[in-house]
Amino acid sequence: MNKADALGFVLAAVARLITGAQGHWKGVPPKAEQRIYFANHQSHLDWVLIWATLPADLRAQTRPIAAADYWTKTPLKHWLTREVFRAVYVDRERKEGGPDPLEPLVAALEQGDSLVIFPEGTRSNKGMPQDFKSGIFRLAKQFPNVQLIPCWIDNVQRVMPKGEVVPVPILCTVTFGAPCNLQPDEPKAEFLARARDAVIALKPGGAA
Amino acid sequence: MKFLQSLTATQQVGLLFLILFGGLLLVSAVAVFLAMREKSPQNDHGLTKFAADLRAVWVGAVVYWLAWVSGAVGATILFAVFSFLALREFVTLMQTRRADHRSLMLAFFVVLPVQYVLAGSRSFDLFTVFIPVYVFLAIPVLSALGGDPLRFLERNAKIQWGVMVCVFGLSHAPALLLLEFPNHPDRGPFLVFFLVIATLTAQKLETFVSTRLRRRPVARQIDRTFGWQSWAIACLGAAIVGGLLFWITPFKLPQAMVMALIAGAAGTLGEFVMTALKRDAGVNYWGNTQQVTGAVGLLDRVAPLCFAAPVFFHSVRWYFQLKN
Numbered sequence: 001m002n003k004a005d006a007l008g009f010v011l012a013a014v015a016r017l018i019t020g021a022q023g024h025w026k027g028v029p030p031k032a033e034q035r036i037y038f039a040n041h042q043s044h045l046d047w048v049l050i051w052a053t054l055p056a057d058l059r060a061q062t063r064p065i066a067a068a069d070y071w072t073k074t075p076l077k078h079w080l081t082r083e084v085f086r087a088v089y090v091d092r093e094r095k096e097g098g099p100d101p102l103e104p105l106v107a108a109l110e111q112g113d114s115l116v117i118f119p120e121g122t123r124s125n126k127g128m129p130q131d132f133k134s135g136i137f138r139l140a141k142q143f144p145n146v147q148l149i150p151c152w153i154d155n156v157q158r159v160m161p162k163g164e165v166v167p168v169p170i171l172c173t174v175t176f177g178a179p180c181n182l183q184p185d186e187p188k189a190e191f192l193a194r195a196r197d198a199v200i201a202l203k204p205g206g207a208a
Numbered sequence: 209m210k211f212l213q214s215l216t217a218t219q220q221v222g223l224l225f226l227i228l229f230g231g232l233l234l235v236s237a238v239a240v241f242l243a244m245r246e247k248s249p250q251n252d253h254g255l256t257k258f259a260a261d262l263r264a265v266w267v268g269a270v271v272y273w274l275a276w277v278s279g280a281v282g283a284t285i286l287f288a289v290f291s292f293l294a295l296r297e298f299v300t301l302m303q304t305r306r307a308d309h310r311s312l313m314l315a316f317f318v319v320l321p322v323q324y325v326l327a328g329s330r331s332f333d334l335f336t337v338f339i340p341v342y343v344f345l346a347i348p349v350l351s352a353l354g355g356d357p358l359r360f361l362e363r364n365a366k367i368q369w370g371v372m373v374c375v376f377g378l379s380h381a382p383a384l385l386l387l388e389f390p391n392h393p394d395r396g397p398f399l400v401f402f403l404v405i406a407t408l409t410a411q412k413l414e415t416f417v418s419t420r421l422r423r424r425p426v427a428r429q430i431d432r433t434f435g436w437q438s439w440a441i442a443c444l445g446a447a448i449v450g451g452l453l454f455w456i457t458p459f460k461l462p463q464a465m466v467m468a469l470i471a472g473a474a475g476t477l478g479e480f481v482m483t484a485l486k487r488d489a490g491v492n493y494w495g496n497t498q499q500v501t502g503a504v505g506l507l508d509r510v511a512p513l514c515f516a517a518p519v520f521f522h523s524v525r526w527y528f529q530l531k532n
Contacts (some may be wrong), residue, residue, distance in 0.1 A: 020296070161306045168312040169292065171300040 004083035015052035019172040023053035027178030030055050034114055039151035040129040041118035043160050046153050050116050053174045062114040067092050109143050132192040140182040150177040152202035175202040212455035217394050264509055276397045280386055284328035287382045295374035297507045301489045302366040307354025311347045315371050319343050323375050327383040339376040377514030380521040392458040402457050403471050406446045407516045410472030414442035430484045446472025471516045478515020
């Protein structure tokens with residue numbers, strides 16, 4: 001076991017101790033097929049929680065998206081995201097005439113990796129997720145064979161609210177729903193709304 | 209009984225080990241045998257519940273034995289972990305707000321370790337007042353500094369309660385383990401065993417008798433089965449079991465029975481209170497019944513102990529006029 005694997009193991013153990021990291025596989029079993037997990041985004045811990053919930057063999061082929069400017073700034077951040085999580089780096093700013101920001105995601109999917117994305121694009125603390133950005137639609141169109149799995153991450157905003165650095169132990173759950181793939185000829189706006197509803201529908205205790 | 213009392217501590221430990229794990233093995237063997245029979249869906253449900261309970265007793269017994277053999281440090285750490293998991297479950301179901309973050313941090317990362325260090329170092333005077341006196345003030349101060357007046361009393365009361373039950377209450381189990389009696393060396397672990405058996409007997413008996421008797425419940429809205437008759441029978445049962453175990457304690461026979469009665473009564477009443485709390489939070493069960501990774505409904509199992517341990521501990525200390 002190298003250093004990165006060991007750290008990954010420790011991080012997953014800590015996440016379990018703090019949050020319980022319970023995965024409720026309601027719509028799909030945890031299975032080694034190529035998937036895009038998309039979830040609501042409330043906290044920095046979201047990715048770690050989903051990652052800790054996955055069985056160890058799925059962790060190795062499931063990758064997060066990281067903002068290149070932030071996560072490559074210091075050697076430690078870069079090492080953590082590159083070696084432990086195998087993050088896919090994207091540029092947050094789209095330059096005029098520059099390469100497509102989805103390019104790295106497409107490359108990762110072509111390699112056969114699974115991805116975890118937060119289609120809201122930013123953390124929200126209003127309870128309900130904001131409208132989804134269109135990136136997920138374009139990926140769905142380009143990779144019709146990759147399963148799109150909606151996830152609801154519950155309680156994590158209580159573990160570490162925006163602005164706090166020390167997490168408080170509170171049990172969290174990740175609920176995985178049934179695949180929500182793009183229908184043939186489905187318009188973009190309809191698909192994005194349907195995907196968002198699929199995530200909200202997984203909220204424990206109903207979408208209240 | 210004279211013979212049992214005259215055994216050395218080591219021999220008594222060996223005997224208890226045989227009784228406990230032998231009994232468990234026997235019950236498990238019967239359970240396996242029953243599980244192989246053809247069954248109707250109805251008693252299948254009962255059997256599943258029984259199997260879950262049996263598993264919990266096995267885990268409890270093994271953990272308890274580990275605590276005993278690992279000595280003071282091991283036992284303290286073990287119960288501290290239990291406290292942590294129980295408090296985690298408690299806080300999950302209490303709707304706290306962002307401004308409570310600092311007080312929760314205090315509860316988990318300062319109060320809990322300090323309380324167990326105090327227990328482990330036998331500083332029983334400070335141990336007794338640390339949470340009711342000092343933490344009682346510290347938690348609302350931190351919450352107020354958070355600057356959110358909405359439901360302030362309610363939020364703080366919930367955190368205080370969680371700390372009292374899951375940390376203060378449970379920490380009395382290792383404290384009991386470490387209690388020194390002037391003329392009876394090394395009796396602490398036996399007392400924890402005595403306490404656990406007495407509370408467990410009362411709890412199980414209460415459930416069993418109340419479903420058989422079917423008397424009018426005292427508080428239907430809270431617990432459909434809890435009634436005074438079954439409670440009294442449960443306490444009596446605890447007293448009898450306590451009497452049967454008097455040879456492992458520093459007590460005489462009547463004292464042992466009274467002590468077991470106190471432990472059983474406190475435990476069952478504590479469980480009753482926890483039921484009310486769960487009704488308030490809108491759940492039947494503290495853990496998660498579907499998926500058990502991390503959350504095991506531990507609070508349900510330890511709740512009677514959380515209430516019985518402090519009462520028992522202070523009764524013993526008061527009765528023997530223990531100064532340390």
